[in-house]
Amino acid sequence: xMSLRDRQINALxxxxxxxxxxxxxxxxxxxxxxxxxDRLGQDIISPLISVKELRELGVTLHMQLHSDRDSxxxxxxxxxxxxxxxxxxRIGQDLQSGLYDIYHLNFISxxxxxxxxxxxxxxxxxxVVSNIHKVFDQYLNFIxxxxxxxxxxxxxxxxxxxxAINRGExxxxxxxxxxxxxxxxxxxxxxxxxxxxxxxxPKGNAAEMVGKMIxxxxxxxxxxxxxxxxxxxxxxxYSFQRPLLILLDRNVDMATPLHHTWTYQALAHxxxxxxxxxxVVEENVGRSPAGGTRSKTRAYELDNKDRFWCQHKGxxxxxxxxxxxxxxxxxxxxxxxxxxxxxxxxxxxESEVALSMVSNNTARLTNAVNNLPQLLxxxxxxxxxxxxxxxxxxxxxxxxxxxxxELEEKIMCRQTLDRSVLETISDPDCGTPEDKLRLxxxxxxxxxxxxxxxxxxxxxxxxxxxxxxxxVYIKRLRSYTRIAEIQHNYEGGGTKTVSMFSKLMNQGxxxxxxxxxxxxxxxxxxxxxxxxxxxxESKQSSQTDDYCYLDPKQLKHTxxxxxxxxxxxxxxxxxxxxGNYIEYQNLVDYVKQKSGAGVNKRITYGxxxxxxxxxxxxxxxxxxxxxxx
Numbered sequence: 001x002m003s004l005r006d007r008q009i010n011a012l013x014x015x016x017x018x019x020x021x022x023x024x025x026x027x028x029x030x031x032x033x034x035x036x037x038d039r040l041g042q043d044i045i046s047p048l049i050s051v052k053e054l055r056e057l058g059v060t061l062h063m064q065l066h067s068d069r070d071s072x073x074x075x076x077x078x079x080x081x082x083x084x085x086x087x088x089x090r091i092g093q094d095l096q097s098g099l100y101d102i103y104h105l106n107f108i109s110x111x112x113x114x115x116x117x118x119x120x121x122x123x124x125x126x127x128v129v130s131n132i133h134k135v136f137d138q139y140l141n142f143i144x145x146x147x148x149x150x151x152x153x154x155x156x157x158x159x160x161x162x163x164a165i166n167r168g169e170x171x172x173x174x175x176x177x178x179x180x181x182x183x184x185x186x187x188x189x190x191x192x193x194x195x196x197x198x199x200x201x202p203k204g205n206a207a208e209m210v211g212k213m214i215x216x217x218x219x220x221x222x223x224x225x226x227x228x229x230x231x232x233x234x235x236x237x238y239s240f241q242r243p244l245l246i247l248l249d250r251n252v253d254m255a256t257p258l259h260h261t262w263t264y265q266a267l268a269h270x271x272x273x274x275x276x277x278x279x280v281v282e283e284n285v286g287r288s289p290a291g292g293t294r295s296k297t298r299a300y301e302l303d304n305k306d307r308f309w310c311q312h313k314g315x316x317x318x319x320x321x322x323x324x325x326x327x328x329x330x331x332x333x334x335x336x337x338x339x340x341x342x343x344x345x346x347x348x349x350e351s352e353v354a355l356s357m358v359s360n361n362t363a364r365l366t367n368a369v370n371n372l373p374q375l376l377x378x379x380x381x382x383x384x385x386x387x388x389x390x391x392x393x394x395x396x397x398x399x400x401x402x403x404x405x406e407l408e409e410k411i412m413c414r415q416t417l418d419r420s421v422l423e424t425i426s427d428p429d430c431g432t433p434e435d436k437l438r439l440x441x442x443x444x445x446x447x448x449x450x451x452x453x454x455x456x457x458x459x460x461x462x463x464x465x466x467x468x469x470x471x472v473y474i475k476r477l478r479s480y481t482r483i484a485e486i487q488h489n490y491e492g493g494g495t496k497t498v499s500m501f502s503k504l505m506n507q508g509x510x511x512x513x514x515x516x517x518x519x520x521x522x523x524x525x526x527x528x529x530x531x532x533x534x535x536x537e538s539k540q541s542s543q544t545d546d547y548c549y550l551d552p553k554q555l556k557h558t559x560x561x562x563x564x565x566x567x568x569x570x571x572x573x574x575x576x577x578x579g580n581y582i583e584y585q586n587l588v589d590y591v592k593q594k595s596g597a598g599v600n601k602r603i604t605y606g607x608x609x610x611x612x613x614x615x616x617x618x619x620x621x622x623x624x625x626x627x628x629x
Contacts, residue, residue, distance in 0.1 A: 003147035030058030038081035076102040083111035092122035110137040139191040152185040157609035162577040163619035197245035199550040207247040218552035243570040250577030253527040265313035266581035271395040281391040469624025538565035579607025
C-alpha cells in the first residue's frame with residue numbers, strides 16, 4: 001500500500017509535469033518551466049521534493065508569488081497556491097503584465113465558482129485567455145513530514161492552534177471558520193488517499209464538530225454522481241479495506257506534550273529549532289577575541305534517504321550517541337583500508353605507477369573507487385549527526401533533562417519518587433523556569449492534590465521565577481473536563497537506569513556523557529495510543545464506548561455502531577490542537593508490536609500543527625491570562 005506521503009509526492013510530480021502522467025523513460029528530456037508558489041505551497045513542497053529533484057523535473061526557477069519577478073517568455077509557468085483573494089489579485093496582476101506566455105494554475109484547495117469567474121474576467125480584460133492552458137484543483141492542502149505523519153499548517157498555524165480553538169471569547173463564526181479550515185485540509189488528505197473512512201470521535205468537543213463536518217462533506221461528495229472524487233470507492237469494491245479516522249481533541253492528554261522526552265527525534269524537536277524536517281543547530285567554532293566561545297548556526301535537512309536517521313530517530317538518546325560512535329569507528333576502518341592500499345601501491349608520494357605494479361591490486365582499487373561516493377556520504381552523515389547530537393547533549397547537561405525525564409516518568413506511572421517535586425523546583429542548578437513549570441503541570445495533572453499542596457506548588461514556582469498562567473489554565477481545564485481520567489492512563493511505563501555507556505567511556509569519543517543517566521524507557525502505551533488500540537480492535541471500554549460512529553457511505557446519516565463490530569488494519573489518528581513526536585513515536589512502537597506473522601497494520605498520525613512544549617506553554621499562558629480578565 002502506498003503511503004500518504006508517496007501519493008502526495010506523485011501528485012506534485014504530475015503537477016510539475018504540466019498535469020500529465022510522469023514520463024517513465026529515463027532519457028526523456030523534461031519540459032523546462034518556472035514554479036511560482038505562495039508560502040503554503042512552499043511548505044507543502046519543501047519537505048517532499050529537493051531543489052535537485054525540482055531541477056530534474058525541469059523546474060529551472062522557483063519563486064514566491066508575492067515577490068518581484070521579471071517577465072520570462074516562452075516558458076510555461078506553474079502556479080501552486082491557495083485560492084485566496086490576495087493570491088488571485090496577484091495572479092491577475094501577472095496576467096495584466098504579461099509575465100509569462102503559458103499559465104498552468106494549480107490551486108492547493110478548490111477554487112469557488114465566484115472566484116473562478118473573477119479570474120476569468122481578469123484574463124479577458126488582459127487579453128490572455130488563450131495563454132491560460134489549465135486550471136486545476138489539486139486537493140493537496142496538507143503537509144507530509146513522514147510516510148505516516150502529516151500536519152495541516154506550519155506558517156500561519158495560529159489560526160488553527162490550541163489557543164485559537166480554546167479561547168474564552170471565541171465567537172461561533174470564528175470557531176466555525178477554524179473548523180472549516182481543518183475539514184478542508186482533512187478532505188484533501190482523503191482525496192489524496194482515494195478512500196472514504198469510517199469516523200470515530202468523542203462527543204462534546206472540537207473533535208465532534210470536525211467529525212460531523214467532514215462526514216457531511218465526504219457524504220455529499222460520495223453521493224454526487226457528477227463530481228465524485230472517490231469513483232473507485234463508489235462501486236463498493238474496496239469497502240473491506242476502508243480506513244478508520246479517529247479524531248481527538250488535544251485536551252484528551254495534556255501531560256504528554258509537556259513531558260520531557262528521551263528519544264532522538266522528539267528531543268531534537270524539544271530543544272533545537274526543528275520545523276518541516278529541517279533542524280537548526282548552534283555550533284561552537286572556536287574562541288572569540290574577547291575570550292568567549294564563538295558560535296554559528298547550521299541548518300540540516302532530515303529526510304527518509306538518511307539511513308541513520310530512519311534507523312535511530314525513535315531510539316533513546318544514549319543509544320544514538322553509541323550508534324554514532326560505532327559508525328565513526330566503521331568509517332575509520334574503511335579509511336585505514338584506503339591508506340593501506342595507497343601504501344602497498346607505492347603512491348604515498350603521489351608518483352605515477354607502472355601498470356604492472358597495480359595489476360594485482362586492480363580489484364581492490366576498483367572496489368575502493370566504487371565505494372568512495374558511499375564513503376563520502378557516510379562521512380557527511382556522521383558529521384551531521386555528531387553536530388545534532390552534540391547540540392542536544394549540551395542542553396541535556398546544562399538543563400539536567402535526564403533528571404526531569406526520569407522524575408516525570410515516575411509521576412505519570414505512579415511510582416515512588418526518589419526526590420520530591422518541590423525539591424527539584426527549588427533547586428537553582430536544575431533546569432530552566434520553563435522545565436520546572438512543565439514538571440509541575442504534569443505533577444498537578446497526574447495526582448490528586450489538596451488545596452494546601454497546590455498553594456505550596458504555586459509558591460515554589462513563583463520563587464523559581466516561573467510564569468503561573470499555564471498552571472492557572474490547566475487548573476481551570478481540570479475543573480470542568482474529564483482530565484482526571486488521564487491519571488489512570490500511564491500505568492506500566494517508567495524507566496530504569498542501566499550500566500554506564502560502555503562504548504562512550506572509551507577515550508576518543510566525541511560525547512562526554514559524564515553526569516548523564518543512561519535511562520532505558522519501558523514500553524507502555526500513552527493515552528492516545530490506548531484509545532487507538534480500543535477503537536482499532538473494537539474493544540469494550542468505558543472511555544470509548546460513547547464515541548460517535550460516522551459512516552459517510554451510508555445513505556442516511558446515523559451514529560449507531562453496527563452490530564458486528566469491525567476491526568481495522570489502517571488507521572488515521574488526527575489530533576486537533578497540536579501534535580508532538582512523543583505521541584507519534586509511541587504509535588510507531590505500538591504498530592511494530594502489533595504487526596508481524598501476516599498481520600500488517602498501519603497507523604498514520606496527523607495534527608493541526610506540530611508544537612513543542614515551549615510553544616504550548618506560550619499558548620497556555622495566553623489562555624491563563626484570560627482566566628483573570
